[in-house]
Amino acid sequence: xxxxxxxxxxxxxxxxxxxxxxxxxxxxxxxxxxxxxxxxxxxxxxxxxxxxxxxxxxxxxxxxxxxxxxxxxxxxxxxxxxxxxxxxxxxxxxxxxxxxxxxxxxxxxxxxxxxxxxxxxxxxxxxxxxxxxxxxxxxxxxxxxxxxxxx
Amino acid sequence: xxxxxxxxxxxxxxxxxxxxxxxxxxxxxxxxxxxxxxxxxxxxxxxxxxxxxxxxxxxxxxxxxxxxxxxxxxxxxxxxxxxxxxxxxxxxxxxxxxxxxxxxxxx
Numbered sequence: 001x002x003x004x005x006x007x008x009x010x011x012x013x014x015x016x017x018x019x020x021x022x023x024x025x026x027x028x029x030x031x032x033x034x035x036x037x038x039x040x041x042x043x044x045x046x047x048x049x050x051x052x053x054x055x056x057x058x059x060x061x062x063x064x065x066x067x068x069x070x071x072x073x074x075x076x077x078x079x080x081x082x083x084x085x086x087x088x089x090x091x092x093x094x095x096x097x098x099x100x101x102x103x104x105x106x107x108x109x110x111x112x113x114x115x116x117x118x119x120x121x122x123x124x125x126x127x128x129x130x131x132x133x134x135x136x137x138x139x140x141x142x143x144x145x146x147x148x149x150x151x
Numbered sequence: 152x153x154x155x156x157x158x159x160x161x162x163x164x165x166x167x168x169x170x171x172x173x174x175x176x177x178x179x180x181x182x183x184x185x186x187x188x189x190x191x192x193x194x195x196x197x198x199x200x201x202x203x204x205x206x207x208x209x210x211x212x213x214x215x216x217x218x219x220x221x222x223x224x225x226x227x228x229x230x231x232x233x234x235x236x237x238x239x240x241x242x243x244x245x246x247x248x249x250x251x252x253x254x255x256x257x258x
Contacts, residue, residue, distance in 0.1 A: 005178075005179060005221070006178055006221065007210045007212060007221040007223065008210070008223055008224075008225055009207065009210045009223055009225070010207075010225045011154075011207075117175075117178070117224075120224075120225075121223075121224035121225045121227065121228040122228050124225045124228070125225055125228035125229045125231075125232055126232070128225075128229065129229075129232065
Protein backbone atom coordinates (compact mmCIF):
# COMPACT_ATOMS: atom_id res chain seq x y z
CA UNK A 1 0.00 0.00 0.00
CA UNK A 2 1.94 3.02 -1.21
CA UNK A 3 -0.45 5.87 -0.45
CA UNK A 4 -1.66 5.93 3.15
CA UNK A 5 -5.26 5.17 3.97
CA UNK A 6 -7.82 7.70 5.04
CA UNK A 7 -9.75 6.98 8.20
CA UNK A 8 -12.83 8.91 9.20
CA UNK A 9 -14.65 8.32 12.45
CA UNK A 10 -17.96 9.75 13.49
CA UNK A 11 -20.24 9.13 16.46
CA UNK A 12 -23.93 9.30 15.68
CA UNK A 13 -26.82 9.16 18.14
CA UNK A 14 -28.78 6.45 16.33
CA UNK A 15 -28.87 2.68 15.74
CA UNK A 16 -26.55 0.54 13.57
CA UNK A 17 -29.57 -0.46 11.43
CA UNK A 18 -30.28 3.17 10.59
CA UNK A 19 -26.67 3.85 9.67
CA UNK A 20 -26.68 0.79 7.43
CA UNK A 21 -29.87 2.00 5.78
CA UNK A 22 -28.46 5.48 5.33
CA UNK A 23 -25.50 4.03 3.43
CA UNK A 24 -27.31 1.44 1.35
CA UNK A 25 -30.91 2.62 0.85
CA UNK A 26 -31.31 4.93 -2.19
CA UNK A 27 -34.23 6.90 -0.72
CA UNK A 28 -32.44 7.44 2.53
CA UNK A 29 -29.17 8.22 0.90
CA UNK A 30 -30.56 10.78 -1.50
CA UNK A 31 -31.42 12.98 1.47
CA UNK A 32 -27.80 13.66 2.32
CA UNK A 33 -25.75 12.48 -0.64
CA UNK A 34 -28.12 13.82 -3.30
CA UNK A 35 -27.22 11.28 -5.96
CA UNK A 36 -28.60 7.84 -6.79
CA UNK A 37 -27.15 4.59 -5.70
CA UNK A 38 -28.04 1.09 -6.73
CA UNK A 39 -27.07 -2.39 -5.57
CA UNK A 40 -28.50 -5.28 -3.60
CA UNK A 41 -25.39 -4.99 -1.37
CA UNK A 42 -24.77 -8.74 -1.41
CA UNK A 43 -21.24 -10.06 -1.45
CA UNK A 44 -20.04 -10.29 -5.05
CA UNK A 45 -22.69 -7.88 -6.39
CA UNK A 46 -21.98 -4.69 -8.29
CA UNK A 47 -22.89 -1.24 -7.01
CA UNK A 48 -23.04 2.13 -8.70
CA UNK A 49 -23.42 5.73 -7.74
CA UNK A 50 -24.99 8.03 -10.33
CA UNK A 51 -25.14 11.77 -10.45
CA UNK A 52 -27.25 13.47 -13.13
CA UNK A 53 -27.47 10.14 -15.00
CA UNK A 54 -23.74 9.78 -15.09
CA UNK A 55 -21.95 7.02 -13.18
CA UNK A 56 -19.40 8.69 -10.92
CA UNK A 57 -18.30 5.73 -8.86
CA UNK A 58 -18.92 2.03 -9.07
CA UNK A 59 -17.46 -1.21 -7.87
CA UNK A 60 -18.04 -4.61 -6.31
CA UNK A 61 -19.27 -5.60 -2.89
CA UNK A 62 -16.42 -7.51 -1.23
CA UNK A 63 -17.99 -8.08 2.20
CA UNK A 64 -21.50 -7.46 3.43
CA UNK A 65 -22.59 -8.14 7.01
CA UNK A 66 -25.60 -5.93 7.70
CA UNK A 67 -25.70 -3.84 9.83
CA UNK A 68 -22.05 -3.90 10.88
CA UNK A 69 -19.66 -4.24 7.95
CA UNK A 70 -19.60 -3.28 4.30
CA UNK A 71 -16.49 -3.49 2.13
CA UNK A 72 -16.62 -2.29 -1.47
CA UNK A 73 -14.24 -1.48 -4.28
CA UNK A 74 -14.45 2.14 -5.45
CA UNK A 75 -13.68 3.12 -9.04
CA UNK A 76 -14.46 6.15 -11.16
CA UNK A 77 -15.33 4.60 -14.58
CA UNK A 78 -13.52 7.44 -16.35
CA UNK A 79 -10.35 6.46 -14.44
CA UNK A 80 -10.58 2.66 -14.49
CA UNK A 81 -7.00 2.13 -13.27
CA UNK A 82 -7.50 4.36 -10.24
CA UNK A 83 -9.41 1.87 -8.10
CA UNK A 84 -9.50 1.80 -4.32
CA UNK A 85 -11.36 0.17 -1.46
CA UNK A 86 -13.82 1.51 1.10
CA UNK A 87 -14.71 -0.17 4.38
CA UNK A 88 -17.68 0.92 6.49
CA UNK A 89 -17.53 -0.36 10.07
CA UNK A 90 -20.69 0.25 12.09
CA UNK A 91 -20.53 -0.44 15.80
CA UNK A 92 -22.86 0.35 18.70
CA UNK A 93 -21.01 2.47 21.24
CA UNK A 94 -22.82 3.32 24.48
CA UNK A 95 -26.05 5.02 23.31
CA UNK A 96 -24.47 5.92 19.98
CA UNK A 97 -23.04 4.32 16.87
CA UNK A 98 -19.43 4.62 15.84
CA UNK A 99 -19.07 4.71 12.09
CA UNK A 100 -15.58 4.20 10.72
CA UNK A 101 -14.99 4.83 7.05
CA UNK A 102 -11.62 3.56 5.86
CA UNK A 103 -10.62 4.41 2.32
CA UNK A 104 -7.43 2.80 1.08
CA UNK A 105 -5.56 0.65 -1.41
CA UNK A 106 -5.00 3.63 -3.67
CA UNK A 107 -2.57 3.45 -6.57
CA UNK A 108 0.46 5.77 -6.36
CA UNK A 109 -0.48 9.31 -7.43
CA UNK A 110 -4.19 8.53 -7.28
CA UNK A 111 -6.48 11.36 -8.37
CA UNK A 112 -9.35 9.78 -6.44
CA UNK A 113 -7.31 9.99 -3.21
CA UNK A 114 -7.30 13.78 -3.54
CA UNK A 115 -11.00 13.98 -4.38
CA UNK A 116 -12.23 11.87 -1.51
CA UNK A 117 -10.31 13.76 1.18
CA UNK A 118 -12.70 16.68 0.65
CA UNK A 119 -15.76 14.56 0.03
CA UNK A 120 -15.97 12.18 2.99
CA UNK A 121 -15.93 14.78 5.78
CA UNK A 122 -18.86 16.60 4.16
CA UNK A 123 -20.84 13.46 3.40
CA UNK A 124 -20.37 12.01 6.88
CA UNK A 125 -21.16 15.30 8.54
CA UNK A 126 -24.45 15.50 6.61
CA UNK A 127 -25.20 11.88 7.44
CA UNK A 128 -24.84 12.63 11.15
CA UNK A 129 -27.05 15.72 10.95
CA UNK A 130 -29.72 13.82 9.03
CA UNK A 131 -29.80 10.87 11.43
CA UNK A 132 -29.78 13.02 14.56
CA UNK A 133 -32.13 15.79 13.50
CA UNK A 134 -34.13 14.23 10.67
CA UNK A 135 -33.27 17.26 8.60
CA UNK A 136 -31.85 16.69 5.15
CA UNK A 137 -29.29 19.12 3.83
CA UNK A 138 -27.57 19.83 0.61
CA UNK A 139 -24.11 18.45 1.25
CA UNK A 140 -22.66 20.03 -1.85
CA UNK A 141 -24.10 23.55 -1.53
CA UNK A 142 -21.42 26.01 -2.55
CA UNK A 143 -19.08 23.26 -3.69
CA UNK A 144 -18.41 21.69 -7.02
CA UNK A 145 -20.48 18.57 -7.64
CA UNK A 146 -19.15 15.27 -6.33
CA UNK A 147 -18.80 14.05 -9.87
CA UNK A 148 -19.92 14.79 -13.38
CA UNK A 149 -18.34 16.86 -16.10
CA UNK A 150 -15.55 19.07 -14.84
CA UNK A 151 -14.80 22.44 -16.31
CA UNK B 152 -22.34 20.40 22.69
CA UNK B 153 -19.59 19.15 24.94
CA UNK B 154 -17.98 17.55 21.95
CA UNK B 155 -18.12 20.80 20.01
CA UNK B 156 -16.39 22.59 22.89
CA UNK B 157 -13.56 20.10 22.63
CA UNK B 158 -13.21 20.73 18.91
CA UNK B 159 -13.09 24.51 19.31
CA UNK B 160 -10.65 24.18 22.19
CA UNK B 161 -8.42 21.83 20.19
CA UNK B 162 -8.42 24.24 17.25
CA UNK B 163 -7.60 27.24 19.46
CA UNK B 164 -3.88 26.56 19.39
CA UNK B 165 -1.41 27.27 16.59
CA UNK B 166 0.74 24.20 17.29
CA UNK B 167 -2.25 21.89 17.09
CA UNK B 168 -3.46 23.53 13.90
CA UNK B 169 0.03 23.02 12.49
CA UNK B 170 -0.17 19.31 13.31
CA UNK B 171 -3.50 19.12 11.47
CA UNK B 172 -1.97 20.91 8.47
CA UNK B 173 0.88 18.43 8.41
CA UNK B 174 -1.56 15.53 8.44
CA UNK B 175 -3.56 17.16 5.68
CA UNK B 176 -0.40 17.31 3.56
CA UNK B 177 0.51 13.74 4.38
CA UNK B 178 -2.08 11.59 6.07
CA UNK B 179 -1.08 8.70 8.30
CA UNK B 180 2.04 9.71 10.22
CA UNK B 181 3.81 8.30 13.26
CA UNK B 182 4.68 10.42 16.30
CA UNK B 183 8.30 10.43 15.12
CA UNK B 184 7.38 11.80 11.70
CA UNK B 185 5.15 14.44 13.25
CA UNK B 186 8.03 15.58 15.48
CA UNK B 187 10.41 16.13 12.56
CA UNK B 188 11.33 19.80 11.95
CA UNK B 189 9.08 20.95 14.77
CA UNK B 190 10.27 23.37 17.40
CA UNK B 191 8.36 21.34 19.96
CA UNK B 192 9.47 18.55 22.22
CA UNK B 193 8.22 15.04 21.67
CA UNK B 194 6.24 15.34 24.90
CA UNK B 195 4.53 18.50 23.68
CA UNK B 196 3.55 16.86 20.38
CA UNK B 197 2.25 13.81 22.29
CA UNK B 198 0.11 16.07 24.49
CA UNK B 199 -1.28 17.96 21.52
CA UNK B 200 -2.08 14.71 19.72
CA UNK B 201 -3.95 13.41 22.76
CA UNK B 202 -6.14 16.54 22.77
CA UNK B 203 -6.71 16.32 19.03
CA UNK B 204 -7.66 12.66 19.39
CA UNK B 205 -10.07 13.40 22.19
CA UNK B 206 -11.74 16.07 20.07
CA UNK B 207 -12.06 13.54 17.25
CA UNK B 208 -9.89 15.57 14.90
CA UNK B 209 -7.22 12.89 14.77
CA UNK B 210 -7.79 9.16 14.59
CA UNK B 211 -4.90 6.94 15.66
CA UNK B 212 -4.49 3.37 14.57
CA UNK B 213 -2.02 0.94 16.05
CA UNK B 214 0.41 -0.66 13.63
CA UNK B 215 2.83 -2.96 15.39
CA UNK B 216 4.56 -0.95 18.09
CA UNK B 217 3.66 2.38 16.53
CA UNK B 218 0.58 4.52 16.31
CA UNK B 219 -0.30 6.03 12.94
CA UNK B 220 -2.21 9.30 13.05
CA UNK B 221 -4.87 10.32 10.56
CA UNK B 222 -6.68 13.58 10.05
CA UNK B 223 -10.40 13.23 10.72
CA UNK B 224 -11.96 16.35 9.22
CA UNK B 225 -15.56 15.35 9.99
CA UNK B 226 -15.84 17.56 13.13
CA UNK B 227 -14.52 20.51 11.09
CA UNK B 228 -17.22 19.87 8.48
CA UNK B 229 -19.78 19.82 11.29
CA UNK B 230 -18.59 23.22 12.48
CA UNK B 231 -18.69 24.49 8.94
CA UNK B 232 -22.27 23.36 8.44
CA UNK B 233 -23.43 24.46 11.87
CA UNK B 234 -21.60 27.77 12.22
CA UNK B 235 -20.25 29.02 8.93
CA UNK B 236 -22.56 28.04 6.11
CA UNK B 237 -25.57 29.41 7.97
CA UNK B 238 -23.94 32.82 8.23
CA UNK B 239 -22.84 32.73 4.63
CA UNK B 240 -26.42 32.17 3.59
CA UNK B 241 -27.50 35.25 5.52
CA UNK B 242 -24.82 37.23 3.75
CA UNK B 243 -25.91 35.91 0.37
CA UNK B 244 -29.49 36.85 1.14
CA UNK B 245 -28.44 40.34 2.19
CA UNK B 246 -26.49 40.78 -1.04
CA UNK B 247 -29.40 39.44 -3.02
CA UNK B 248 -31.80 41.91 -1.38
CA UNK B 249 -29.35 44.76 -1.94
CA UNK B 250 -29.05 43.84 -5.61
CA UNK B 251 -32.82 43.74 -6.00
CA UNK B 252 -33.24 47.08 -4.25
CA UNK B 253 -30.58 48.68 -6.46
CA UNK B 254 -32.09 47.23 -9.61
CA UNK B 255 -35.52 48.47 -8.66
CA UNK B 256 -34.10 51.95 -8.16
CA UNK B 257 -32.95 51.94 -11.76
CA UNK B 258 -36.42 51.33 -13.09
